Amino acid sequence: MTIYGLIDCNAFYCSCQKAFDARLKRLPVVVLSNNDGCAIARSSEAKHLGIKMGDPWHLIRDQKKLGEVKWFSSNYPLYADMSRRVYQVLTEYTPKVEPYSIDEMFLDLSGLSGSLSERCETIRSRVEQITKIPTCIGWGASKTIAKLANYIAKDRPELEGLCDLTDDRVRERYYRNLPISEIWGVGRRLVPRLNSVGIRTIEQFVKADPAQVRQIMTMTGVRLQAELRGVSCLELSEMADVRKGLASTRSFGRPITCFSEMAEAVAGFAVRVTEKLRAEKLDAGHVSVFVQTNIHQRSNGWYANQASITCAPTQDALTMIGIVTRLLRTIWRDGYRYSKAGVQLNDLAPCGRQSSLFDKPHEQTSALMTAMDTLNRRYGRETVRPAATGVVRSWRPRQDMLSPRYTTELSEITEVRSF
Amino acid sequence: MSDYKGDRTTGFASPAADAVEGPIDLADVLDLRRPSRYPVRLRGATFRTRGIMDGDILIADTSGQQISGQLVIASVSGVFVLAELQSRKGGWWLISGDDMREPVRVDPALDVEVWANVSGVVREKP
Numbered sequence A: 001m002t003i004y005g006l007i008d009c010n011a012f013y014c015s016c017q018k019a020f021d022a023r024l025k026r027l028p029v030v031v032l033s034n035n036d037g038c039a040i041a042r043s044s045e046a047k048h049l050g051i052k053m054g055d056p057w058h059l060i061r062d063q064k065k066l067g068e069v070k071w072f073s074s075n076y077p078l079y080a081d082m083s084r085r086v087y088q089v090l091t092e093y094t095p096k097v098e099p100y101s102i103d104e105m106f107l108d109l110s111g112l113s114g115s116l117s118e119r120c121e122t123i124r125s126r127v128e129q130i131t132k133i134p135t136c137i138g139w140g141a142s143k144t145i146a147k148l149a150n151y152i153a154k155d156r157p158e159l160e161g162l163c164d165l166t167d168d169r170v171r172e173r174y175y176r177n178l179p180i181s182e183i184w185g186v187g188r189r190l191v192p193r194l195n196s197v198g199i200r201t202i203e204q205f206v207k208a209d210p211a212q213v214r215q216i217m218t219m220t221g222v223r224l225q226a227e228l229r230g231v232s233c234l235e236l237s238e239m240a241d242v243r244k245g246l247a248s249t250r251s252f253g254r255p256i257t258c259f260s261e262m263a264e265a266v267a268g269f270a271v272r273v274t275e276k277l278r279a280e281k282l283d284a285g286h287v288s289v290f291v292q293t294n295i296h297q298r299s300n301g302w303y304a305n306q307a308s309i310t311c312a313p314t315q316d317a318l319t320m321i322g323i324v325t326r327l328l329r330t331i332w333r334d335g336y337r338y339s340k341a342g343v344q345l346n347d348l349a350p351c352g353r354q355s356s357l358f359d360k361p362h363e364q365t366s367a368l369m370t371a372m373d374t375l376n377r378r379y380g381r382e383t384v385r386p387a388a389t390g391v392v393r394s395w396r397p398r399q400d401m402l403s404p405r406y407t408t409e410l411s412e413i414t415e416v417r418s419f
Numbered sequence B: 001m002s003d004y005k006g007d008r009t010t011g012f013a014s015p016a017a018d019a020v021e022g023p024i025d026l027a028d029v030l031d032l033r034r035p036s037r038y039p040v041r042l043r044g045a046t047f048r049t050r051g052i053m054d055g056d057i058l059i060a061d062t063s064g065q066q067i068s069g070q071l072v073i074a075s076v077s078g079v080f081v082l083a084e085l086q087s088r089k090g091g092w093w094l095i096s097g098d099d100m101r102e103p104v105r106v107d108p109a110l111d112v113e114v115w116a117n118v119s120g121v122v123r124e125k126p
Helices: A012-019 A044-048 A076-091 A116-131 A143-155 A168-177 A190-196 A202-207 A210-229 A259-279 A317-331 A367-379
Strands: A004-009 A029-032 A039-042 A070-073 A097-101 A104-108 A135-140 A162-164 A246-256 A282-293 A304-314 A338-350 A415-418 B037-043 B057-061 B071-076 B079-088 B091-095 B112-122
Touching: A004 A076, A004 A116, A004 A143, A012 A029, A012 A039, A012 A070, A012 A076, A029 A044, A039 A044, A076 A097, A076 A104, A076 A116, A104 A143, A116 A135, A116 A162, A135 A143, A143 A162, A143 A168, A143 A210, A168 A202, A190 A210, A202 A210, A246 A259, A246 A282, A259 A282, A259 A317, A259 A338, A259 A367, A282 A317, A304 A317, A304 A338, A317 A367, B037 B112, B071 B091, B079 B112
Parallel strands: A029 A070, A135 A162, A415 B037, A415 B079
Antiparallel strands: A004 A104, A004 A135, A029 A039, A097 A104, A246 A338, A282 A304, A282 A338, B037 B057, B057 B112, B071 B079, B071 B112, B079 B091
16 A cells, blocks of 8 residues: 655744744744745744734834844745755655655655654654754545644644554544644635535535535545545655746845836846756747836726747747846836736747748857856855846845755855864 | 866867866855854854864754753853863853853853754855
């Protein structure tokens, strides 16, 4: 029988911050979303203070009881590198690991020798020793059961971070008392609809008439019923699918009102997104640009628009800047306060593939792009960039509480004092 | 940028074409791709007599066991320090590099914990 495990990092972003700053050990830590908007990760101390997921920083920052809280801007280079480390440790203990999200990974625990509890306990303590990140592990006969087991492991401290749902009777005991909202994939909108036909607990969901479940949530629901019964329908996929599209979008630190600033911002997105293209050796044959004002402040007038074009496949930053600037001109309207914009690329294909008889034969990645990529890799992102992306760039997202990139940038590594 | 590595010559075939080995990669030598390796920067010169200078990069490794005599990175009341770890009187102690400070007992309850062992030293500009 296949056994799936799910390991989940506790308050991942906060744990990453704590790993490299010993002063934070017992302090409440909160990591804010892009642009320092709202809380997206809270350490257990911060949760105890009543800080909720999504709380806007500007509304809670001055509360007296939160005086001790350490706030951080999100530091994605650090989180990505720590996620890579967690993944690598896991591959030493299980043959197959699926990185499901930056802080959750599915494990194939089938056919391993010895006690599974002991192995999971070892995995947990090794991950914590090596990456300094505490985790919880749940496991069972399907991914859906593993996900639920992980939730239980996290929710009940007495389980010490581990929950085994391979045994039918243990599973059924939990099913009796847990609400359907804890099932993976049953979202807020589905709960009232299922409740209305008398399905409230997981036990009731599993025993419900498949025809009825199908009516409410299509085949997905029937598959979930099977998964919860221990019939695995979702396999482990070790790699994410090849990308169909690539995007670079941002909320601005302050509203943009003038065209030249927006052109700089959009040129910046073009540079960033073509850099990703070249890293994956892809060309894009379709480009979209969108701009919008703040949906929550419609008093100033609300506007959102997008424009797209099919183009000869390219991965060149300068060509892309030309394309997105032309697209931007067609949708720009003066007099609005724009809060967000982005560039989306579609029709991606391995580079060098000529898609139309009439397109110019594709040139290899130009020497200029290769030089730019090499410099930016060696000396840090945006060491050199096209001047069209602006010089002052005061519209850039706020990141006022950014910690060092402790593990990816030599000039920012942790300092230690000699004793 | 040329891709010439000593192999593909235009006139006479390179006799070394099948023997290309490329430059030495210090990330490999220092095993920096291992998940347990973290470069950190040293400030202070109390380990000078052991050849470890102010500004050196230390390669910390978080996967090892505690061994007496090992150089370690420890957190002491919120500050990371480089010290020698010693087993004495049934406990673990942090010893200073120049014996100018009293040893400190490793005790998580007193906020003194070993964070990593030191597995290498790199000096960029001697």
